[in-house]
Each structure stands twice: as structure tokens, then as C-alpha cells.
């Protein structure tokens with residue numbers, strides 16, 4: 308039986324309406340930015356395979372590190388035991404994160420990193436004798452994953468209405484999304500801060516934390532905000548003694564041009580969530596990193612002060628080895644120094660699209676570029692999204708518009724020619740499909 312037939316018979320795919328979706332494309336191998344399909348087709352992976360890949364597929368340094376680790380120690384329980392790859396990775400991450408983020412808690416994926424952050428924030432206050440601080444604030448459009456706590460924090464993205472009865476209450480603030488040439492950004496930022504002030508007046512001493520994706524809301528459609536907004540937000544929260552959680556699951560590891568968006572924005576959160584690029588897209592793993600003062604609040608004689616959280620595969624040595632190898636590649640290939648080039652190639656490509664009458668809200672930050680296609684049904688379920696996706700697949704591009712938002716988030720091995728080609732195909736798609 309073919310891969311497709313087996314898949315069709317037994318597999319349930321994520322975020323997919325199986326009855327109407329085209330057959331999934333069987334991929335048999337990948338190298339660099341290219342995916343190779345069973346039927347001989349090639350695709351340029353311009354979304355880093357759901358935003359996880361950093362240095363290109365099958366990078367030999369990372370593949371070798373995983374193979375070597377697998378022959379030494381593939382897995383060990385992480386309660387009461389530790390191992391070199393985990394301890395070293397924790398130290399290496401702390402070295403690269405903003406000063407003060409010193410305690411690394413391992414889990415499995417972006418959603419669990421967020422769950423851990425929410426539990427840390429809640430229990431931090433409980434352990435401090437402020438058990439009334441149970442409320443969380445998040446942003447309209449924010450997405451934090453698909454587990455129940457993460458869905459609650461991500462209520463503002465609008466994907467989860469079906470599961471409403473499972474979710475806890477979260478206060479939502481407007482996100483001051485901006486783009487090239489936006490002349491109202493100051494007004495939007497002010498409106499968000501005023502809404503925060505209102506919450507502080509009404510609920511100040513019951514709020515545990517604010518969670519957001521710093522600088523770029525990914526799933527909401529690569530909506531970008533200014534560093535100045537994050538700085539103003541952080542100052543207000545600090546004054547009100549409310550914890551700040553940055554969900555850098557997507558923005559981490561270079562996507563915004565700096566190693567972390569928090570470094571880019573010059574804001575240090577109390578807790579940060581990392582995943583996706585952590586292992587350069589090789590293995591599922593995440594970390595939630597907290598300030599020492601948060602960790603200290605969990606110390607004591609009794610177990611009930613401890614963080615009651617853990618997974619079977621916490622700090623899996625293979626994942627840690629992959630993450631360490633990825634950091635090595637950052638050094639070997641001078642990866643961070645390459646990122647401004649990618650940004651300038653995006654700007655060249657977008658300049659040609661910006662003249663299209665149906666293109667608006669062009670935006671770029673670091674390695675991520677996006678624009679909106681003007682349609683009557685703007686939003687995640689816009690009809691234009693699947694049409695564009697099908698066109699791109701036909702032309703050998705893996706691009707997956709978020710509704711009417713077209714974005715590129717390539718691995719860092721992308722070349723100028725590959726990006727120029729992608730922009731030419733996008734222009735053609737707009738000319739054919741959008742008038």
C-alpha cells in the first residue's frame with residue numbers, strides 16, 4: 308500500500324479538515340532548505356517546517372550529535388538524576404538569555420513550556436502568601452499552544468471557541484500591531500496601555516502574570532509590535548509587581564534578528580518559554596526559564612512548595628544533544644551575523660510586491676516577512692489562503708498563508724536567489740489569483 312493510502316486509512320492530521328483537505332504530500336527526505344517528495348517533486352521549505360528548523364534540514368553537525376548521544380545515553384528519568392547534556396545546555400542557554408534568567412525547567416514542546424510558565428507564576432504567588440493572584444492577562448490574537456492552559460492564555464486568537472467550557476478566564480489586552488508606514492502606532496500602543504491601567508485598577512492585586520509573544524504574534528498572522536511598547540508594558544508591570552511571561556516559542560533562536568526577541572526589545576521577562584528552534588527542529592523539546600527569585604520561592608521543607616510538573620521525557624538527552632549542537636552551529640557558521648542579510652533580501656522582495664494593489668501592511672523583522680492580501684473575508688478562514696497555498700505547492704514552494712496573511716519564515720541557510728525566486732512566485736500568484 309502507498310504511503311498516502313496508509314495515511315488516509317489510519318492517520319489523523321493536526322489542524323486539518325480531512326474531508327476537504329487534499330491528500331498530504333509524502334516527503335521522503337530533506338536537505339538544507341529543500342524537501343524531497345516521494346513522487347520526485349521538490350519544495351523550498353520557506354516556513355522552516357512549522358517554524359522549527361534553523362540551519363537547514365539534516366544538518367550534519369546536529370545529526371551526528373544525536374547519533375553519538377543515542378549510543379551513549381538515550382534517556383534517563385530526570386527526577387533524582389541528571390546528565391551532562393542537560394546540565395551543559397541549561398548553562399549555555401542561561402549564558403545567552405537576558406541577564407537574570409537563570410533557572411531552566413525542561414519539558415516537551417511549546418505548549419507544555421507555556422503550561423509550566425503559568426503554573427510557575429500561579430504558585431510563585433501562592434508560595435509568597437498571595438494566593439489571591441490567580442488571574443492572567445494576555446493579548447488579543449495571542450497564541451500559546453493547544454493544551455488547556457495554553458488555549459486559555461491563547462483565547463484571544465479565536466481558534467478555541469469549541470473548547471470554551473474547558474478554559475479558565477483570561478483578561479485580554481489589544482495588541483498594537485504595526486507595519487511599514489503605519490502612522491497610528493502610537494495611538495494603538497496608548498490604547499493597550501490604558502486598557503492595562505484599567506485592569507490594574509479593577510483587579511491589580513489578583514493578577515498573577517501577563518503573557519505574550521514578544522515583538523511578533525505568530526499564528527495571529529505575523530503581527531509585529533515595537534520594542535518601545537514592550538518596554539512600556541514591562542515598566543508598568545514591574546511597578547505593579549505583576550510577573551511578565553514571554554512566550555518566545557516562535558521568536559526564539561534568531562527569528563527576529565537577535566538570538567531572542569527579549570534581547571532585541573531590551574526587556575527581561577520574569578519567565579521565558581522556548582521550544583521550536585531549541586533543537587533546530589530536530590526533536591521535540593522545550594524549556595521554561597525563570598529568574599532566580601522565582602525559583603527561590605519554590606524552596607522549603609515541604610513538597611507542596613515544589614513545582615509539581617514533569618514529563619516522561621523531560622530533558623531527553625537526545626534533544627539536549629541536538630540543542631547543544633545547534634548552538635555550536637550558531638558559532639561555527641556565524642549564524643547571527645547572517646541574519647541582517649536575510650532581512651535585506653526580504654525587503655528587496657517585498658518592495659516589488661508592495662506596488663500590487665491588493666497588498667497591504669507589509670512588515671519585516673529579522674528573518675520574518677509578511678503582508679496582508681486585501682480580501683473581503685480577511686482572517687484565518689479567508690478563502691484566499693488555501694488557493695494561494697495550492698498555487699505555491701504547484702510551484703514547489705512550501706508556504707502556508709495564515710488566512711489572508713502571506714508570510715515567509717525561512718531557515719537561515721536560505722540564499723538570496725532562493726528568496727528572490729520565492730518572491731517572484733508570490734507576485735505571480737497575486738497576479739493570477741488576486742485582482
Ligand SMILES: Cc1ncc(COP(=O)(O)O)c(C=O)c1O
Pocket residue numbers: 416417418419421450451452453520525526554555556557558582583
Ligand atoms: C508562540 C507560540 N507558543 C506556543 C506554541 C505551541 O508550541 P507547540 O506546537 O510546540 O506545542 C506555538 C506553536 O506554534 C507558538 O507559536
